Amino acid sequence: MPHDHADHSHDHEHHHEGMSPSGHPYRKDQDGPLTHWQAMEIAVRELLVEKGIFTPAEISAAIGRMDARSPADGARVVARAWTDPAYKARLMADGSAAAAELGCTVDALKLVVVENTADTHNVVVCTLCSCYPRNLLGLPPDWYKNRAYRSRVVREPRKVLGEFGLDLPDTTRVRVHDSTADMRYIVLPLRPDGTEGWSAEQLAALVTRDSMIGVGVASAPA
Amino acid sequence: MPETAVRVKTWPSHGLHVRTPRYLRGKCGVIERDLGSFPNPEELAYGLPGTPPRRLVRVRFTMAEVWGAAAENPADTLDAEIYEHWLEPVEG
Numbered sequence A: 001m002p003h004d005h006a007d008h009s010h011d012h013e014h015h016h017e018g019m020s021p022s023g024h025p026y027r028k029d030q031d032g033p034l035t036h037w038q039a040m041e042i043a044v045r046e047l048l049v050e051k052g053i054f055t056p057a058e059i060s061a062a063i064g065r066m067d068a069r070s071p072a073d074g075a076r077v078v079a080r081a082w083t084d085p086a087y088k089a090r091l092m093a094d095g096s097a098a099a100a101e102l103g104c105t106v107d108a109l110k111l112v113v114v115e116n117t118a119d120t121h122n123v124v125v126c127t128l129c130s131c132y133p134r135n136l137l138g139l140p141p142d143w144y145k146n147r148a149y150r151s152r153v154v155r156e157p158r159k160v161l162g163e164f165g166l167d168l169p170d171t172t173r174v175r176v177h178d179s180t181a182d183m184r185y186i187v188l189p190l191r192p193d194g195t196e197g198w199s200a201e202q203l204a205a206l207v208t209r210d211s212m213i214g215v216g217v218a219s220a221p222a
Numbered sequence B: 001m002p003e004t005a006v007r008v009k010t011w012p013s014h015g016l017h018v019r020t021p022r023y024l025r026g027k028c029g030v031i032e033r034d035l036g037s038f039p040n041p042e043e044l045a046y047g048l049p050g051t052p053p054r055r056l057v058r059v060r061f062t063m064a065e066v067w068g069a070a071a072e073n074p075a076d077t078l079d080a081e082i083y084e085h086w087l088e089p090v091e092g
Helices: A036-050 A056-068 A071-083 A085-093 A095-101 A147-152 A157-163 A200-204 A209-213 B063-070
Strands: A110-115 A120-125 A173-178 A183-188 B005-008 B028-038 B054-062 B077-083 B087-089
Touching: A036 A056, A071 A085, A071 A183, A071 A200, A071 A209, A085 A095, A085 A110, A085 A183, A095 A110, A110 A120, A110 A173, A120 A157, A120 A183, A147 A157, A157 A173, A183 A209, B005 B054, B054 B063, B063 B077
Parallel strands: A110 A183, A120 A173, A173 B077
Antiparallel strands: B005 B028, B005 B087, B028 B054, B054 B077
């Protein structure tokens, strides 16, 4: 389950759809007709351009801004919280406002930060769809949107975390957060041991995407 | 308000943009925090105004309550956002 491309296997002897004979996945050409919603998206976009509400360049720029978001944004927030107790207090009280201080605007949605401690581990899911803190982490990994992750992590979180390589002792309380409505969640992971005196920039390099979803922990210092 | 015991209603919801997952219907938990009021997403999804705004809370359930004997670890918890009109008080 932790793999974004679970179907990427070199063991197949025969060619099947979505996989080249040499075993590399590819995306099929879209030769079929547009779906209803694809046609609707084009129609609405062209109308907005025709009416002068947006220019094509503005739409491209907005897509570029969305594509530029990455887990590095969330990592800056986490590293700042590790190094600045006053910032951490603001982050826990109002995640959206504290993220905005570092240039991560969480739009109209509200950000809730859940903190891992020595005896508590948090993990985030959206069982109803695929709500994800995109403003802080960029696009979600494929597995996050997958039915298996969404249905299993609420029922057997320890087993799922074990498949990600994270085995938690029974003494650790697991808290699953299902983002069902208007909130978005990010996990504040535990700061790794052996990083005393590190700068926020150094620490940010240890903060992985998975540690902020809660299916992993921050990397140990090399 | 936080710590209040609540039960999720068991309304059917065919074809509605409901933000209350089925696996939590009829389950009891406690309010973890108040999140403020938001336009009702069950109406917004259909082009309706979503007024009046509905209060949204985070409810914390134990895994024992949600999954019964099948719970992986009964004391682990699951938090979800539930709109107030989907909650009823727990007597007793």
